Amino acid sequence: MKISVEISKYPLRDEYIPAIQDFIDRLNQHPDLRVITNTMSTQVFGDYDLVMDTLKQEMRASYEKFGRAIFVCKFIDGDLAPTEKMGERDA
Template sequence: MEISVDISLYPLQEGYEKPILAFIAALEEEQSVDVVRNELSTQVHGDYHTIMQLLEKEILSVFDEIPHSIFVMKLVGNNRKGIY
């Protein structure tokens, strides 16, 4: 099953840009998903299981490093790449 996820990360600290860019870069390392950046959020498109495993790993990594962070996510039950 293909899905799309819209993600926003809010590290509650000064210098918040670096952790956001690092999180996005980690998502982009997964070759089997499509990652689309914009100014307000990042969209990830691809296989449900691959994306969920990737998010589980990378969100935990952020929480380990910056526990005072907020993630806002919207999930769509199909691949909406290019439809926004």
């Protein structure tokens, strides 16, 4: 089973960018996941168990390293990752 997750992290500290970037960098170290980041959120696509286990692991590591934070997540079954051609216009 595949899953798509949109996740946003809100560290409860003044210096919030390093905590967010660290979380994103660690997600990107998992080669079997597709991770797409934009200015508003990070999207993770892959096998349900792998995605959930990875989020569990990386959220815990984030709390242990940086302290309090809020994670806002949306989950939907299926792989809704955009295709390479998405956004291209017909000539």
